[in-house]
Amino acid sequence: MFTAGGFHLVHVKGHPAHRVDAPILAVSPHSSFFDVLLIVVMGAPSIVAKGEVTKIPFFAKYIDYTQPVYVWREDPNSRQNTIQEIKNRATSKEDWPQIMIFPEGTCTNRSCLITFKPGAFYPGVPVQPVIIRYNNRIDSFTWTWDGPGALKMLWVTLCQFHNFCELEYLPVYTPSEEEKQDAKLFASNVRQVMADALGVPVADYTYDDCRLMHKAKLKNLPYQTGLIEFQKLRQRLGLNLKNVEEELLDQYADIAISDGQITLPDFARYLGIPESEPALVDLFKLYDKDNSNTIDFREYLVGYCQYAKPANNEDTLRCAFKLFDRGGKGRILLRDLIKALRASLDMTQEETERIFKQTDQDNKGYITYEDFEAHAKRKPEYAKIFLTYQESIKNGTRPRTAHLPPPGKKKAD
Structure with a gap:
């Protein structure tokens, strides 16, 4: 089948180790669905793959033949179950096949090696690094989240x-x-060995960063930074996830009442971070798009909701409504709805005005969140707003509510 596709010969360098000497094969860079060719060339080792591959016609049966370890990303327990299964097989005295893992966890463009996931390295057993090269002049193999489709x-x-x-x-x-x-140290050192052999640099991006970059692109942010910088800068500042969202929204009620415009000193005060901290300045600049030296702090909080709860649009929307609700009366004016929907859903002013007019049929001059939700669910064109939320409830995979951090709260040492 691969021969018919033009892969007449795969050149193999080096010597494969026996399972006793290296129970795990770490393969990089992972850049294409053509990488499954390795399963044939390497003698059908067991692979660690995302559960979605079971839905691929024809190929799924071949993958099942390798006795794979499937990772179900929507299952919160899947990560630990996968790690335990890898440990069991890697240390077993039984005659299991070697385990082949793509430690990057996602496809990249082979220009660097991103952060290796530690799953292959938890067993603490010897690992044989294996590198892949596609040497055609025309690159028709690279298949990433931001590029041409598979077909x-x-x-x-x-x-x-x-x-x-x-x-x-x-x-x-x-x-x-x-x-x-x-x-993690084990994974990092193996990655460096492979990067040196490939002659490429390493980069501290992860699979989760790719998800965040996709979100940033949808929001028309410069996704080479965008939400990635948002996350990295927050980590540098020591701001991590804490279960205090409602308390934080109460603390910032005065911002919702005002226009929410704050300067860098105010921003530093709200977060409890020294104004001279370079990462704080960089984070501030992400939101100061017009170089006015002021930002809308409510947009920062909504952005955090999107980072903390990327799969739940309804929670983000509720957060936006609370922050833009002047006076905390459970209702929102048109000018504030425009800001709220732009911050949470990247909706245009014209579309927001149309929604407001259709929702406020009594011409009260304001709408409630419940009014907006009921209207959106009646309109097929707005169903996408709540689609992820409804699917998560249906499948029982709705993420726990992730909460905003209190001002000045630091990571535990």
Whole structure:
């Protein structure tokens, strides 16, 4: 099948280790659905794959043949279950196949190696790094979240007479005692070995960052920074997730009553961070798009809701309504609705005005959140606002409410 697709020969360098010497194979860079070719070349090792691959016609049966370990990303217990299964197989005396893992956890464009997930390294057993190269002049293989779709990539690849693929086995990496106790250190050191062999840099991006970058792109933010910088800067400032959202919204009720415009000194005071902190200045600039030296602090809080609860639009929308509700009376004016929907859903002023007019049929001059929700659910064109929320309830996978941090709250040492 792969021969018909132009992969007439896969060049193999190095020597594959026996399972006894290296129970786990760490393969990078993961950049394409064509990487499944390795399953054939490497003798059908067990793979760790996302559960969604079970829905792929035809290929799913071949993957099942390898006795895979599936990761179900919507299951909060799946991560721990996966790690435990990897440990059990890697340390088992039974004749399990080697476990093949793409430690990056997502497809990249091969220009660097992003942060390795530690799952393959928790067992603390020797790992054989394996690197992949696609050497065609025309790159028709790279399949990432921000690029051509799978069918287009497949078609362009089939149009090439020969597709060059190279597989290189690096020497087995045996962890030190320190690495056995620290899976992240183990993963980082293996990544560096592979990056050196590939001649590419490493980058501190993760699968979760790709999700956040996608969100930033949808919001028309510069997604090379955008929500990624938002997250990284918050981490540098020591602001992490805490279960105090309602309390925080109460503390910032005065901002909702006012126009929410604050300066850098105010921003520093609300977060309890020194004004001279460079990361605080960078975070402030993310929201000061017009270089006015002021930002709407409510937009920052809504942005945090999106970061903390990326899969739940209704919670983000409720957060926006609370923050833009002048006086805390449970109702919102048109000018504030425009700001709230722009901050939470990136909705245009014209669309917001149309929604407001259709919702405020009694011409009261204001609407409540319940008015807006009822109107949106009656209109098919706005159903997307609540689609994720309803699906999460239906599937029983609605995330726990993630809450905003209190001012000045720091990470525990």
